[in-house]
Amino acid sequence: GDSVTQMEGPVTLSEEAFLTINCTYTATGYPSLFWYVQYPGEGLQLLLKATKADDKGSNKGFEATYRKETTSFHLEKGSVQVSDSAVYFCALTIRSNDYKLSFGAGTTVTVRA
Amino acid sequence: AAGVIQSPRHLIKEKRETATLKCYPIPRHDTVYWYQQGPGQDPQFLISFYEKMQSDKGSIPDRFSAQQFSDYHSELNMSSLELGDSALYFCASSSPPYGYTFGSGTRLTVV
Numbered sequence: 001g002d003s004v005t006q007m008e009g010p011v012t013l014s015e016e017a018f019l020t021i022n023c024t025y026t027a028t029g030y031p032s033l034f035w036y037v038q039y040p041g042e043g044l045q046l047l048l049k050a051t052k053a054d055d056k057g058s059n060k061g062f063e064a065t066y067r068k069e070t071t072s073f074h075l076e077k078g079s080v081q082v083s084d085s086a087v088y089f090c091a092l093t094i095r096s097n098d099y100k101l102s103f104g105a106g107t108t109v110t111v112r113a
Numbered sequence: 114a115a116g117v118i119q120s121p122r123h124l125i126k127e128k129r130e131t132a133t134l135k136c137y138p139i140p141r142h143d144t145v146y147w148y149q150q151g152p153g154q155d156p157q158f159l160i161s162f163y164e165k166m167q168s169d170k171g172s173i174p175d176r177f178s179a180q181q182f183s184d185y186h187s188e189l190n191m192s193s194l195e196l197g198d199s200a201l202y203f204c205a206s207s208s209p210p211y212g213y214t215f216g217s218g219t220r221l222t223v224v
Contacts, residue, residue, distance in 0.1 A: 036215075043201075043203060043215050043216060043217040044156070044203060044205075044215040044218075045215070046215075089156075098169050099144070100146070100158050100161065100171070101146070101148075101156075101158070101205070102158075103155040104155065105154075105155050
């Protein structure tokens with residue numbers, strides 16, 4: 001079935017470090033890909049998305065490029081801040097699954113000052 | 114801009130009691146989804162509605178039921194609550210194939 005596999009955490013970084021969270025997907029067809037962020041004690045917020053191959057989603061300094069050839073959607077940020085500490089979920093929707101969101105397991109990121 | 118509204122934010126119930134969670138989707142979004150997120154886990158799909166009709170069902174226990182009303186708000190009813198039902202319950206709305214907008218969630222604690 002359609003699924004998402006993302007890098008296991010937790011990840012601990014210092015402020016201004018480079019962050020990469022790997023995400024790969026398995027899908028029969030052409031999914032839309034998303035990154036959601038969940039700050040402590042809060043709900044899920046859409047961070048960025050890409051709906052077709054080679055699209056790049058970007059928001060708040062985060063970027064991810066939809067790579068069909070490697071079935072990947074890795075999340076990157078060049079210089080993290082303490083406020084980026086959160087759980088990050090990679091997810092996909094696809095028409096064949098009625099556009100239900102399928103989440104990865106989540107990666108906990110902690111940024112230290 | 115209007116967001117997805119969920120109520121209540123927090124709910125404490127005893128075992129075997131019943132709980133009702135409410136969700137008000139973004140206007141003109143035609144699909145509502147319910148997810149359950151246990152501690153330290155990724156959200157699990159429970160059930161969805163498209164234009165007030167149930168469109169899909171995930172790992173939702175038989176003790177749970179949901180419906181969507183004429184004003185498009187949705188309610189998740191949970192009966193005979195168990196300790197393991199303690200979780201964050203998210204509602205989301207969308208107009209596929211675009212991304213969902215999630216509510217802030219209801220944190221249910223069963224004691």
